[in-house]
Amino acid sequence: MEQQALVIALVGVLGIGAQWIAWRTGWPAIVLMLAAGFLAGPVLHVFDPRAAFGEMLTPMISLGVALILFEGGLSLDFRDLREAGDGVWRLFLFGIPLGWLLGSVGLHIAGLVWPVAILFAGILVVTGPTVVIPLLRQANIQPRPRAILKWEAIVNDPFGALCAVIAYEYFRLSGNGQTLFEVVPPMIVAAVLAGALGYLAAAAIAYLFPRGLVPEFLKVPVLLVAVITVFVAANLIEHEAGLISVTIMGVSLANMNVQSLRSIHPFKQNVALILVSGIFILLAAGLKFEELRYLEWRFGLFVLALLFVIRPATVLLSLLGSSVPWNERLFLAWIAPRGIVLVAITGLFALRLTELGYSDGNILVGLSFAVAVTTIVAHGFTINPVARLLGLKGTARPGLLIVGATDWTVALARQMCELDTPVMVVDSSWERLAPARQQGLPFHHGEILNESTGHDLDLSGFQMLVAATDNEAYNTLVCNEFAHVLGRDAVYQLGDEGDEGDPRSLPQSLRGRALFRSGLGVEEVDERQRQGWAFRKTRLSDQFGFEDAKEALPEANQMLLLVKPNGNLRVFSHASQPTPQAGDTIVSFSPPQPRSSPVAKQDPDNGKTRKQVQTI
Structure with a gap:
């Protein structure tokens, strides 16, 4: 018990300390948090999250991700789509399948068997608010590309998880003779049900709060409990469907004009900041050097291809014929950092793939960290120069x-x-x-x-x-x-x-x-x-x-x-x-x-x- 309390305190100090140093220096906070966690875990062996929390570590991280996605959804107002809507919908409708396809081909060329390549490529379509929003907070980017990146990060996260679930269920059930058309429709129905659950929860909050049916001092606890309950209930319908449910719950609440939510905005923002800091430290500290031994030079080439070929091709093809200017398309084609959702979901499915007999599943944990670290460092340190080069910086002077x-x-x-x-x-x-x-x-x-x-x-x-x-x-x-x-x-x-x-x-x-x-x-x-x-x-x-x-x-x-x-x-x-x-x-x-x-x-x-x- 004392060891767990000490680990929690250390995680808080390292996470918030990294955020403070980032504020003082202007460095990307995500890079500093990854470095702090990596030093505290595999390098200096100060603590081991898996040893401290055991089987509770995965559900803790999952609930943290759910709350982060919900908070991100609360920041998405449909009025932002007046200028950015064309780009957002194209990156959702065309970008997800294109990124999934190109990523699968690239991973297979790098040496993964098709089932593992397809599943991991589905997870790679995510970017994530945990990495994109901190970068946008530190970089003064013009409104439209900033809105597109924010919407893409929050909306794509749950659907990337859904892509992985569909791939996993298909490969799991294909041994029983079931075809793709027999596996996919139930998954889509489950996703629709999860989304409906999130919307109904948001409607209930929007009905109860303004009418005084929930006292002011209970609004924050009720909201947090509602998010956790919806997430767990949706996961009972289908694995990882809870991410879809809480995202839709957040977006729905943001557009229901619930004035009561304005008073709790600072609280939810602070909770999200603490969760982002803590989860990054835990994930980086839990990395094992043994998980990196599977990585070969071919996977290094894949990471480079992801940066310079797969992401640019996905964005540029998706936005062909759109109203998004070319300088903004090039900016969007470069900025796509991966973070918590990628690492957390990969760790879950790597174990499941190993249980199904796919030995390549062991590679995914190390590869997910390699992708996350490379993209965070590359995009974190270049977002300002690239934006300046393309003429997308906001006002330089405060x-x-x-x-x-x-x-x-x-x-x-x-x-x-x-x-x-x-x-x-x-x-x-x-x-x-x-x-x-x-x-x-x-x-x-x-x-x-x-x-x-x-x-x-x-x-x-x-x-x-x-x-x-x-x-x-x-x-x-x-x-x-x-x-x-x-x-x-x-x-x-x-x-x-x-x-x-x-x-x-x-x-x-x-x-x-x-x-x-x-x-x-x-x-x-x-x-x-x-x-x-x-x-x-x-x-x-x-x-x-x-x-x-x-x-x-x-x-x-x-x-x-x-x-x-x-x-x-x-x-x-x-x-x-x-x-x-x-x-x-x-x-x-x-x-x-x-x-x-x-x-x-x-x-x-x-x-x-x-x-x-x-x-x-």
Whole structure:
């Protein structure tokens, strides 16, 4: 018992630690997790998951995969298919059979007997949200190719498992004289029943939650238990049909407009992150060097063929005649990392194939890890360069999202545009947006809290949000809503946080960060705007540092933002004090009368640096 608890703690430390290092360094998190698990298991022998958990390891991983697929399904909104639908349906209808066929031929050429080659090729059609979504989270890709990759990863996963089940059942029953037409229809019926079970479960949740038939504190437990129950029940209908069931349950719930699910979004996202981290560590740590001894040079060539021939041919043939541009087709043809589902399902069927008398089944575990590691490393480290080469990178510099169109916010947006920071001014009033439109500033007409706004407005390129309407309660609501998207430290609003004991002040746990250290509110900045206050930018250098800037700016000046050379934004707030360095630019809100300032210049007479007075 103590050993199992220690293993669980180590898995958590390694998994979340790898995620943190990935965040700090920008390296692919999946690569770091695989490396951490591999070092802890077969290399250093710190722990062995199979010895610690025994027969419980497989069901634990299966339930984890089910919850991950369900959470991924919850992120799939049919409105995303308005632009990406053509590519998604083609990769599903044509990509799965094409990938299965080409993979089977390649594996057979590599030396596997046909039954083993066909079964493993069926599993290889999966990519998986556990690897694709973390890559997309770290890489700023344009919306359409990002949506296609996300949909393909989540939808193809259960159907790849179904392909393996069909192949296995056929080879198992063919010895009894049953033909393909006798085996496949029952499998399809089982898949339909599993999908119907998932849809009915989603409909039940959508009926119970909004009507208050489930109390708020029980909604998350009920949802988790429902997912596990549906997964297990569908598996009783047919092996691995549970993956289809939970995926359809998630997609159905995502499109039933269940408002109650918005409040549990951060929880389910955190659960998925923990499960992904833990499962990757467990699978990598459970690998044995003995399982790799079956791999020969021919299988290395197959992995290369999978990267450079099979996947590109599958995507390019599937998208022939589609509306997807060629640069996006080439990008999709390259990015196809494999992960948890591939390794987990392969391990299950490798044992079954061995029991049926196919000795090649022993090769599949090592080969699945070789495919997973190679694709994760290859695609993880090249997704950004390839996207940049094909012109599919999103906005390179982090953006600022401004909610509320006022004279002050329009002036702020204009100043940030001059610093090449992507800006978007959002307001529900077309009239209030008039100054932004007249000055050619990017704007969005709509209610930021409306769920459809997330589909009409791509928020992936924005690093920070400023809520600055004339309604403090509304600003608080906006900050609280977007805190789980951008981070609590990246949502700001005007006004002081106030005294927690003051019954008139809004709870600090709901408010965004105060935008000014002095706590300037909406009325104060509007009044100063009318008095002629304006935004000023001050660039720092080795000769003109932060202390010089403070001396140069008026005494009443309010420092607001620090813009790094790479575009990252830092706020001068009471909660944080950024450290300005040479090359940074300070954005301040200043009185109309600047004062003279000492600016470092080079003396042409003696080559020495001297101070000279210059107006900013």
